[in-house]
Each structure stands twice: as structure tokens, then as C-alpha cells.
Amino acid sequence: MKRTQIEDYKKIEHADDLDSLVKDKRKNKRASKQKVTRRNRHYGKTLLKQLSDKIENHEGD
Numbered sequence: 001m002k003r004t005q006i007e008d009y010k011k012i013e014h015a016d017d018l019d020s021l022v023k024d025k026r027k028n029k030r031a032s033k034q035k036v037t038r039r040n041r042h043y044g045k046t047l048l049k050q051l052s053d054k055i056e057n058h059e060g061d
Helices: 006-011 015-021 033-059
Strands: none
Touching: 006 015, 006 033, 015 033
């Protein structure tokens, strides 16, 4: 399994796509379920920030 990449923001077309893109390849090695959830939330926020930045830059052109 490949971890979530920053460039994966390009694959987001609908809000539901975010859940399918966010993957933590170490989820079985994390100490608790809460840490898995927290890490996945971080991945999701990073993807959304990249998507938002790209949209803002594109509109400025």
C-alpha cells in the first residue's frame, strides 16, 4: 500500500473522493485507533490545502 501523496489532490473531484484517497500505510503499527484517525485527518487537511492553493492560483491567472 502506498501512502497518501501530496500530488493526490489532483484526483479529488467530489468530497467523497477525499476519504478514498487518504491512506495511512502504517495504520496497523500505530499505538492506537485515535492516532490513526489523527494522522488520516492530517493527510486530508494537507490534500485540501493543496487543492485550495491550486484553485486560488488558477483563478488568479
